[in-house]
Amino acid sequence: MNTKMRAALTVEKQVAIALWKLATPDSYRSVGNQFGVGKSTVGAAVMQVANTIKDLLISRVVTLGNVQVIVDGFAAMGFPKCGGTTDGTHIPILAPGHQAGEYINRKRYFSIVLQALVDHKGCFTNINVGWPGKVHDACIFRNSGLFQKLQEGTLFPDQKITVGDVEMPIVNLGDPACPLMPWLMKPYTGSLDSSQELFNYRLSKCRMVVECAFGHLKARWRSLLTWLDLSETDIPTVITARCALHNICESKGETFMAGWKVEANCLATGYMQPDTRAVRRAQEGVVHIREALKTSFMTGNQFHKFCLMKPPRPLFHSTSL
DSSP states (O other), rough: OSSSSSSOOHHHHHHHHHHHHHOOOOOOOHHHHHHHHHHHHHHHHHHHHHHHHHTHHHHHHHHOHHHHHHHHHHHHTTTTTEEEEEEEEEEBBOSSSSGGOOOOOOOOBEEEEEEEEEEESSSSEEEEEEETTOOOHHHHHTTSHHHHHHHHHHHHHOOOOETTEEEEEEEEEETTOOHHHHHHHOOOSSOOOOHHHHHHHHHHHHHHHHHHHHHHHHHHHHGGSSOBBBOOOTHHHHHHHHHHHHHHHHHOOOOOHHHHHHHHHHHHTHHHHHHHHOOBBBOHHHHHHHHHHHHHHHHHHHHHHHHHOOOOOOOOOOOOO
């Protein structure tokens, strides 16, 4: 709104201010000096743009898309019938004013967790953000909308293949902190034989995609690597907006500068990611799916056979948050 003192900020300037603040670890005062506005104006612009992205873009940008294209992409990397890979990352924040102890993670800093499902190209297809850093990754996953959809079989099309004599649905790939489920494969732990090592290698190769996605997210929007000076209620909205912007940049092939990664690595040294404790529970019968996959990787022929299978190519969408 225009006043006698000054004209209202244009939409373009508000977006520019918000993007600058989201992309750098600069203070609100420093960003305000860059654009000739006060620090409170910077904060207002950031939240206005973030809320608009969340309301208008998130359901269109952070979405599952064509499942068969994703499955084919992961199959080309060596893992069949994979619809995505999931992981979590801790975002450092200032000490909250309420229940601060719940936000202290295992590395002893305050954080909020972003948990995401990522496709073969490193785009977020489902996100869950806002859980305190003290909460175990497996607990966050079990209480997410993503878990419920996977458990109910409503996220991916009901397409199954037979591996050996075991029926296998489209699966998600997780780390040792995840539970082993019919639709969720995780690596073997402990002393491994050659077939288990091969299984872990192929799973790890595909899971590098989600690690790279988090790396690009934080390097492109580097304020995620320093304390987020926002309220607990506003932080999830701003992180969600960054995830949408990440997908837009990745899908449009925007240049990713090597210098961003260097700066990100320097900023991240004070906030190492907490180790996650493995979850050893598994539903009855799930182990057979992982064992069948492991055996097929060793024989090779079975893997090529089901990689070449081309079921119908449905479009299947998932609404995040």
